[in-house]
Amino acid sequence: MAHTVDFGTVSTAGLESSPVAAALAGLRANEARYFRNKYDHVFTVESAAEAGETVEYVSRILAEERGITIAARPLEATAFEVAGIRFAYVFYADGLAVNVLYTLEEGGKRAVGFKLSDGMEIPDELGAFKFARQKSKLAGTVRGSYFVIRNSY
Known part of the structure; x- marks a missing residue:
């Protein structure tokens, strides 16, 4: 069942099993x-089990x-236009938060972004990327990187 992410009151609902649940909740609230x-x-999310199509797409x-x-x-996960x-x-x-930005109009921006919650190590599979730091009141220090999508999806 989908729920709205409230950035006024940061909640770890749905993220409790994460060792960095509070930081991940802040990151999610920052996106909201x-x-x-x-x-x-309005930014809503649902469990990955319910959003299997979105997880598979990413x-x-x-x-x-x-x-x-x-x-x-x-x-x-969540997907919207x-x-x-x-x-x-x-x-x-x-x-980790992974997002896909895909402009529907030809020639528009299309990219995959990675954001690391405060206190998390860079995953081995993302070791080749350089991460920039950004301060956020909701998420602390967020490290982010991206790459441009070349194919059509």
Whole structure:
């Protein structure tokens, strides 16, 4: 069952099994605040078991574009379209958040982003990426990286 992510009151609901649940909840809330402020979109998530199609979509792009398989267990996911852009997010138990930004119009931006929760180590499968740091009131220090999607999905 889908639930709305409240960025006013950060909750670990759905993320309790993560060793960095509080930091991951902050990261998830940070994303919810971004979408509310930029697009006036309410950010909702559901368990990875219920969002299998979204988890598979993100996994397929990672595998086909860069040969990456995320070792951690997915906890929650969401997919939605806003302003002509398809977004998909998967939040993993180790504190990783992977998002796909896919502009539907030809020639638009298409990328996969990685965000690491505060206190989490860089997963081995992402060791080749350089991560930039960003401060967030909700998520502490977030480290992020991305790559451009070359194929059509």
